[in-house]
Every structure is written in C-alpha cells, then in structure tokens.
Amino acid sequence: MTVNTQPATERPDPRAFGLPVVEQDDIPAELRALVGRVHDLIGAVANTTETDPRTLAEAAAAVEGVTERLGRAPRRQIGTMVRRDLPGGASEFGTISNIVAGDTNPAAPPLSLVPTAEGVRGEVTLDTVYQGPPGLVHGGWIAALLDQAVGTASSLATSPGLTARLEIDYRSPTPLFNPLEITAEVERTERRKVYVNGRIRVNGEITAQARALMVRVPFPE
Numbered sequence: 001m002t003v004n005t006q007p008a009t010e011r012p013d014p015r016a017f018g019l020p021v022v023e024q025d026d027i028p029a030e031l032r033a034l035v036g037r038v039h040d041l042i043g044a045v046a047n048t049t050e051t052d053p054r055t056l057a058e059a060a061a062a063v064e065g066v067t068e069r070l071g072r073a074p075r076r077q078i079g080t081m082v083r084r085d086l087p088g089g090a091s092e093f094g095t096i097s098n099i100v101a102g103d104t105n106p107a108a109p110p111l112s113l114v115p116t117a118e119g120v121r122g123e124v125t126l127d128t129v130y131q132g133p134p135g136l137v138h139g140g141w142i143a144a145l146l147d148q149a150v151g152t153a154s155s156l157a158t159s160p161g162l163t164a165r166l167e168i169d170y171r172s173p174t175p176l177f178n179p180l181e182i183t184a185e186v187e188r189t190e191r192r193k194v195y196v197n198g199r200i201r202v203n204g205e206i207t208a209q210a211r212a213l214m215v216r217v218p219f220p221e
C-alpha cells in the first residue's frame with residue numbers, strides 16, 4: 001500500500017476557497033436539538049396513519065409557521081464548512097449541511113466517521129426515512145454512505161477531493177433498524193488520484209462494498 005500522507009499543515013483551509021468555517025463546538029445546543037426534532041418529524045410524517053384532514057392541516061400550518069419564523073434570519077452561505085476535532089488531536093472540515101454527515105441537516109442520518117489505524121470507521125442505524133425495498137436501506141443511500149466514507153478516508157489520508165468514480169457491489173440486503181458498521185481505507189495513490197475501498201457490515205457480514213477513485217482538489221494558488 002502506498003499512502004502519500006500529507007501533514008495536517010499542508011491541508012487546505014476552506015477559507016482559502018472563500019468558504020466560511022463554523023467551529024463544531026460553536027453550534028448551539030438548541031440548534032442541535034431542533035435538528036433532532038425535525039429529523040424525528042420527517043419520520044413521523046413519512047409514517048403517520050393520521051387521516052383526519054383538520055389534524056393534518058393544523059400540522060402543516062404549524063410547520064409552515066416554524067419555517068417562516070426561521071426564514072427571518074439570513075441563510076448560511078452555500079458551502080459553509082464545519083471544523084471538527086478528531087480523537088488524537090487532529091481536526092477535519094466537512095460541509096455543515098452535508099446530506100450524509102452534516103451537523104445541521106435534519107435529513108442526514110447523521111454518519112459520524114472517526115480515523116482508525118487503517119482509515120475511517122463509523123456506525124449508523126437507519127430508520128424508514130431511508131427505506132427502499134420493504135425493510136431495507138435504499139441502494140442510493142448505501143452508495144451515499146459509502147461515498148462519504150471513501151471521501152473522508154481519502155481526505156484524511158491525503159487532502160480533500162471529489163469522487164470521480166464509485167463502484168458498488170450490493171452483496172446482500174442491508175436492513176433498516178440494525179447497526180451498520182462502515183469502514184474505508186486508501187489502497188494507493190497516483191498523483192492526484194486516490195484509490196479507496198469501503199464496505200458496510202451488518203453483524204460482521206459485508207452487505208455492500210465500494211471501490212472508488214477520488215481526485216484531489218488542487219490547492220488555491
């Protein structure tokens with residue numbers, strides 16, 4: 001295995017790309033709580049068997065009211081990043097509203113990945129919001145989880161990049177309501193190209209695996 005690990009000091013700061021950065025610790029606990037309650041709301045709406053028109057109309061009006069109230073504050077700049085401290089003293093940047101791992105995105109599971117000796121590892125349990133076939137995780141979401149994992153492994157081992165190629169083998173159904181163990185690690189690098197492998201395990205068995213090519217973003221001049 002050849003991994004051209006760059007020291008953290010050579011990692012680009014998102015501010016160099018004109019992107020604002022929020023410290024993870026500065027995200028208010030009340031905003032985190034709101035994100036959690038809206039996440040619960042998505043599940044409640046997706047699964048409610050309520051049919052009473054008045055109850056449903058009241059719920060829609062209540063949600064509309066909250067949306068209007070929050071809309072009075074300016075929206076975050078697109079591409080706002082969050083800086084997170086990692087175990088061992090390192091830190092990483094991620095998009096704050098990333099659909100898979102964003103701190104402020106109520107639609108995110110969210111997946112939290114931590115560095116390991118090999119690459120990255122995370123655990124997540126998905127509910128019916130992520131359902132494809134009955135009782136199973138949607139294949140697109142399996143790809144999204146693995147994309148995030150290979151992207152993070154590549155970014156931490158080298159520097160941030162974009163997915164140029166992502167190949168998924170769906171080996172067996174990935175169930176809802178079961179802890180999914182997600183791991184990824186860099187296999188080798190060639191100039192800006194980073195070849196990364198990842199997989200999802202359920203009870204120790206691989207249900208899906210990924211081979212990816214990440215292309216590192218050039219640093220700003």
Ligand SMILES: CCCCCCCCCCCCCC(=O)SCCNC(=O)CCNC(=O)[C@H](O)C(C)(C)COP(=O)(O)OP(=O)(O)OC[C@H]1O[C@@H](n2cnc3c(N)ncnc32)[C@H](O)[C@@H]1OP(=O)(O)O
Nearest residue numbers: 012013014093094147148151152155160162163164165215
């Ligand atoms: C500071 C920010 C922090 C961010 C932290 C994020 C955390 C991470 C979490 C995020 C996770 C989520 C992640 C997401 O969701 S990323 C979102 C999904 N991906 C995209 O939108 C990427 C779209 N594609 C592109 O923008 C360009 O094509 C890229 C940038 C990928 C390359 O265009 P660029 O003009 O820059 O480079 P190049 O064309 O000179 O190619 C360079 C080399 O690569 C080789 N090549 C290229 N494509 C392919 C291919 N398909 N198969 C095989 N090889 C391919 C090519 O032959 C060449 O090889 P070589 O000649 O050197 O041998």
